[in-house]
Amino acid sequence: MPSNSLAVMHGLVQDCKQRKVLGEEVQVEITAMDEDNTRIRTQPLARELKDGKRLVILAGVQSNQFPRAMDIALQLRVAGVQVCMGGLHVSGSISMLAGVTPELREAMNLGISLFAGEAEGGRLDQVLRDAWTGQLKPLYNYVNDLPSLEGAPFPMLPAKTIRGTMGGWTSFDAGRGSPFECSFCTIINVEGRESRRRTVDEVEQIVRENLKQGVGRFFISDDNFSGNPDWEQILDRLIEMREQEKLNIEFMVQVDTMCHRLPGFIEKAGRAGVRRVFISLESINPQSLPGAKKEQNKIGGCRKMLLEWKRAGAIVLAGYIVGFPGETAESVLRDIRIIKKELAIDLLKPHCLTALPGSEDHQKLYRAGAFLEPDLNKYDLEHVTTQHSTMTAEEWTKLYRDTWKEFYTAEHMQTVLRRAAATGIPLGDMMALLLWFHFCIVYEKIDPLQGGYLRRRYRQDRRPGMAKEGLLRFHARYAADLLYKHVRMAQLYLRFRAFTKRLELDRSAQNYSDQALTTDSETDASAIEMMTTHR
DSSP, rough: OOOHHHHHHHHHHHHHHTTHHHHHHHOOOOOOOOOTTTTHHHHHHHHHSSSSEEEEEESSSSGGHHHHHHHHHHHHHTTTOOOEEHHHHHHHHHHHHHSSOHHHHHHEEEEEEEEEEEOOOTTTHHHHHHHTTTOOOOOEEEEEEEETTOOOOOOOOOHHHHHHSSSGGGEEEEEOOOSSOOOOSSSSHHSSOOOOOOOHHHHHHHHHHHHHHTOOEEOOOOOTTGGGGTTHHHHHHHHHHHHHHHOOEEEEEEOOGGGGGTTTTHHHHHHTTEEEEEEEOOOOOOTHHHHHHGOOOOOHHHHHHHHHHHHHEEEEEEEEEEETTOOOOOHHHHHHHHHHOOOOSSSEEEOOOOOOTTTTTHHHHHTTOOOSSGGGGGGTTTTTOOOSSSHEEEEEEEEHHHHHHHHHHHHHHHHHHHHHHTTTOHHHHHHHHHHHHHHHHIISOOGGGGGOSSSSOTTTTOOTTTTOOHHHHEEEEHHHHHHHHHHHHHHHHHHHHHHHHHHHHHHGGGGGOOOGGSOOOGGGGGOOOHHTTTO
C-alpha cells in the first residue's frame, strides 16, 4: 500500500501551493516519491536539488526507517539542500520520552529539521515559509496539539506514484485516534485516544478525486475503522456509490475483534466494497493479552466474527504477536495449529513483540535502563529487540520464522483455498495472496507486506561506509538469485493453479466445511480447543 503519510503530506503541500503561501510570484514544484517501489539515488538527487530553493520532506519515517532517512538526509545536507523529517519515530520518541533522544539530537546538530506531531491546521505553511527564507527551525513540536481533520486538505497521491504498487491501491485516513490502551502501540501516543475524523462528504470526495485519475482501490488506514463514530454514514454513502452509481470501488480496512458487535457493520462493509480486512488478533491466549492492555480482544467471538466477514465477501488478514511474556515455542506453535483448525483466517501475519519508540513498553524499558536493541534498523517487527523471560534471542528469532512456516504449509494453503471456494471468495485473488505471502517469507526472507514482485538490487546502492561488491560477482550472484526464485515461483504457481482449477471444476467444492466454517452453536463446545486449552 502507498504510504498514507506521503499522501497526507502531498495533499497538504498541494493545498499550500494553491493558496500561494509563499507569495503570488513563487512557482512551486512538487514531486512525491515512495522508496518502497522507487529507487532513490541520493547523490544524483542532491546534485539536482543543490541549486535554487529546495526542501526535501521525509514523511512518515518509522523507527526502522530512521537510519536510512539519516543516510538520505546527510547527503542532501552536504549539498546544501534543506531537509525536514517527521513520522512516528520523531513524534513517538518526543511524546513518550519527555525530551529529544540522542539520535534526534544528532539529526538536529547536523542541520536536519524535525517535525513532531501532525501538519494540518496551517502548520506546514510556517515550515515552507521558513524553508523559503533558509531559516528552518531545528524542531517543530506539535505532539500535544492535535488538529481537527474536518475541512483539512485531502490525502492525495498522483497516479504515477500509485502505479508503482501492486494492484493500483491508494490510501487515506477517514479518522485518527484510538480509545484502546495497548502497551505496544505507538499510534495512541501520537494520534491520541479521541476520535478526529473527516466528514462523510470529504470521504466521498477523496474517492471521487481518485476515480478521476483511474484509481478505485483504497486502504482506509484508520487504526480501527469500526471505532470511527461515523462508520455507518460512511458505509451508507459508499454503498450508494456502488449500488446506485455502479462505481467500481473496493476497500481494505483495519478493525478490532469486537467489530461484529456493531449491528450491521460487517454486512454494510461488504456491500460498500470491503474486500480485504485486517484484524488485530494479536493472540488467542487470554493470559497474554491483559499484560499488553489488549483486553478488548474476546477470543470466544472470533469464529462468529470471521464467518460474518467471509459471508460479506472479504479476505481476512490477521496480525499475530509472537513473544508475549511467559510464552514458549511450544505454546505459540500449538496456538498457530489451533488457529489453522478453528479460525477462518486466510492470511496470518506474525511479528515479534517489539518495544517500538513511542510505545508504553519502550518507555518503561527505557526508563528502567533495560536492554533495548541499539540498532534502529531492527525495529521492523521482524527482529528481536528486547529480552524475553523464557527464550533466548536466538530461540525467539527461530520461533518467529517457525510461526510463518507452520501457518503457510502447502496443506494449509490448500485448506484456505477450499474455504474460499465454499464462501465465494475469488480463487485467483486468494491464490495470488497466499503465494505472495509464502514466497516472501520462505525465499525473500522478509515480511510479505514489504515484498512484491521482482526485488531490484543495485551494486552502487550501499549504505555509506560499506564496501561495494565486485561488478562480476554482484551481477552473477544477482542473476543466479533471480533465476532460482523465478523457478521456485513458477513451480509454486503451477502446483496451486492446478489445484484451484480442480476446485473451480468441482461442483461439490461449495459444500466444503470444516471446524473453522461452523458456528460455535453447531460445534460441540468440548471440541473447541481454542477455548479449552487456555482455561
